[in-house]
Amino acid sequence: MSQSLSQxxxxxxxxxxxxxxxxxxxxxxxxxxxxxxPTRELSSPDSHSTRSCDTCCMETEPTEKGMxxxxxxxxxxxxxxxxxxxxxxAYDMYRRPRGLAMIIDIEVYENDVQERRFxxxxxxxxxxxxxxGLEFDVTVHKNLQLAQFxxxxxxxxxxxxxxxxxxxVVVILSHGKDGVVYAADGQSINMEYIxxxxxxxxxxxxxxxPKFFIVQACRGDRPDxxxxxxxxSTAPPSPEKTLSKSKKRRAEAxxxxxxxxxxxxxxxxxxxxxxxxxxxxxxxxxxxLRDHERGTWFVQSLVEVFMSHAHxxxxxxxxxMTSERLSHFTNEMGEKQTCNVEMRHLYKRIYLNPGLGxxxxxxxxxxxxxxxx
Numbered sequence: 001m002s003q004s005l006s007q008x009x010x011x012x013x014x015x016x017x018x019x020x021x022x023x024x025x026x027x028x029x030x031x032x033x034x035x036x037x038p039t040r041e042l043s044s045p046d047s048h049s050t051r052s053c054d055t056c057c058m059e060t061e062p063t064e065k066g067m068x069x070x071x072x073x074x075x076x077x078x079x080x081x082x083x084x085x086x087x088x089x090a091y092d093m094y095r096r097p098r099g100l101a102m103i104i105d106i107e108v109y110e111n112d113v114q115e116r117r118f119x120x121x122x123x124x125x126x127x128x129x130x131x132x133g134l135e136f137d138v139t140v141h142k143n144l145q146l147a148q149f150x151x152x153x154x155x156x157x158x159x160x161x162x163x164x165x166x167x168x169v170v171v172i173l174s175h176g177k178d179g180v181v182y183a184a185d186g187q188s189i190n191m192e193y194i195x196x197x198x199x200x201x202x203x204x205x206x207x208x209x210p211k212f213f214i215v216q217a218c219r220g221d222r223p224d225x226x227x228x229x230x231x232x233s234t235a236p237p238s239p240e241k242t243l244s245k246s247k248k249r250r251a252e253a254x255x256x257x258x259x260x261x262x263x264x265x266x267x268x269x270x271x272x273x274x275x276x277x278x279x280x281x282x283x284x285x286x287x288x289l290r291d292h293e294r295g296t297w298f299v300q301s302l303v304e305v306f307m308s309h310a311h312x313x314x315x316x317x318x319x320x321m322t323s324e325r326l327s328h329f330t331n332e333m334g335e336k337q338t339c340n341v342e343m344r345h346l347y348k349r350i351y352l353n354p355g356l357g358x359x360x361x362x363x364x365x366x367x368x369x370x371x372x373x
Contacts, residue, residue: 074355
């Protein structure tokens with residue numbers, strides 16, 4: 001990062017640790033090598049597998065759909081706590097819009113420093129429709145270089161409208177490795193640095209409010225070959241079989257560094273890191289699968305589950321259902337994918353309550369006029 005960009009970010013978000021002893025600039029943002037990720041073959045979900053959880057399944061078998069007609073089922077009433085644990089409170093979720101949501105999609109990379117992420121536009125359209133149905137004010141940014149990436153994140157973090165919000169959502173669709181994602185100019189960005197923008201120290205307007213991050217990117221390049229439940233053998237696949245499978249990958253792609261440990265800085269009033277939930281498309285070290293025409297398995301699974309069940313299901317349970325649905329996808333190589341959820345001091349339950357909430361401010365309100373511009 002250039003010195004001028006560093007000074008600009010420090011001015012807007014003064015408590016970022018970019019320049020301090022916890023995170024150094026070279027640790028947080030580094031140049032990536034000009035290598036391309038391998039391509040994979042077009043996939044199809046496994047419609048013959050046995051379901052592992054009938055209670056959280058959708059009514060239809062999971063199939064790759066591409067562009068979907070997204071309609072969020074409205075809630076019948078406001079939920080304030082969980083039936084499973086009546087003592088656990090829920091975050092307030094009454095305002096309309098619920099808050100701001102930002103989608104950053106890196107599909108095209110300059111000078112082919114990374115493979116183009118064909119099919120990502122489907123994820124963007126489906127995710128935008130979902131978030132709008134969930135009452136969020138959504139902005140989309142595409143193919144941002146490193147400086148543009150941080151400019152948009154900084155401005156979003158500092159947006160005064162967060163004061164009137166109940167929640168915020170940040171979606172990042174990109175190539176990546178564990179701990180980093182890649183900007184359009186091929187430079188890598190440490191995810192911990194992005195999360196740091198939204199902690200209690202740097203984003204006080206979102207203190208006590210849930211911050212939901214959705215990260216669709218590889219966290220390594222290992223494929224998940226899956227396990228045949230009908231076979232008792234635990235022998236690893238032969239090198240010849242693995243090589244044969246790798247040669248068949250053509251029309252399906254991967255969304256393929258060490259992270260500096262969190263310093264766990266704590267203030268007197270509240271911990272620095274609170275109310276965060278992060279949904280990763282895959283687990284550390286593994287690849288994330290994307291169809292060139294229908295988008296990614298993970299985003300499709302998440303959108304299908306949320307649009308059908310967000311009206312009566314808590315967020316963590318929605319992500320469990322997303323994981324279960326994702327488990328049914330298989331390509332012709334027999335590969336699978338496992339998503340991962342991380343929580344940082346998420347004290348309450350999150351009911352999104354789509355379709356319910358306090359009415360918007362009157363049309364003459366300056367705040368509403370600013371919001372609709």
